[in-house]
Amino acid sequence: VFDCSTLVDINVETEAGCKASAESVIKAGLETPVAPDDVCSPTGAPIPAKGERSDGKGLFTDDYPRGTTVITWTFEDALGNKTVCTQNVIVSDSTAPVFDDCDKLPEVVIELAADQCVASKELVEANLGSHTAVDDCDGDIPGVPHVMLPNEKDYVPLYAEFKKDTTYKIVWVFTDGTGNITECYQKMTIADTTAPDPSGVCPPPTKTVTAHTV
Numbered sequence: 001v002f003d004c005s006t007l008v009d010i011n012v013e014t015e016a017g018c019k020a021s022a023e024s025v026i027k028a029g030l031e032t033p034v035a036p037d038d039v040c041s042p043t044g045a046p047i048p049a050k051g052e053r054s055d056g057k058g059l060f061t062d063d064y065p066r067g068t069t070v071i072t073w074t075f076e077d078a079l080g081n082k083t084v085c086t087q088n089v090i091v092s093d094s095t096a097p098v099f100d101d102c103d104k105l106p107e108v109v110i111e112l113a114a115d116q117c118v119a120s121k122e123l124v125e126a127n128l129g130s131h132t133a134v135d136d137c138d139g140d141i142p143g144v145p146h147v148m149l150p151n152e153k154d155y156v157p158l159y160a161e162f163k164k165d166t167t168y169k170i171v172w173v174f175t176d177g178t179g180n181i182t183e184c185y186q187k188m189t190i191a192d193t194t195a196p197d198p199s200g201v202c203p204p205p206t207k208t209v210t211a212h213t214v
Helices: 022-027 121-128
Strands: 010-013 050-053 067-076 082-092 108-112 118-120 132-135 139-142 144-148 155-157 161-163 166-175 181-192
Touching: 010 022, 108 118, 108 121, 118 121, 121 144, 121 161, 121 181, 139 166, 161 166, 161 181
Parallel strands: 010 082, 108 181
Antiparallel strands: 050 067, 067 082, 118 161, 132 139, 144 155, 144 166, 166 181
């Protein structure tokens, strides 16, 4: 008889190639479990389990892929009595995508004509271009541009329109399949290169303030 509850999950991190080496899994606690002496068996000797991985690969020789690999351990005495237990080897990916130009993104300046008061989302996307990070597990990760809010903590998807004479902080977000995120920042200015126009083509935006009594 073997107490299957003693076989705890083995947790390791991915290494190069989005996998964990057998050596790392062994260091994390993988070993052949042994059932105590079976007093009813002809030999009365301890019974080492025979293990089989859910992916069919070698227990102590082959790499373990990202995710959960289930090991089925079978204890069998000389009379053919069996106890079967399972154990999980969980390989987690906590490495974020890598974007080498994260600190080298140049400022983007979008110049508007005199009769243009705002830059459209489409125009902004065209000027920002595209950037791609590389993830060890998921390969190329396309960046998604966002806009940093004034609190400098949160960001939101690109606005439908961007005001003239305004500078924005663009946040490029690279997210891999596990949810690991890399954020890179880029300055973007919607520029007015036209001399002051008294005609009021672009009047100041009207603001409505609603007061609430506390």
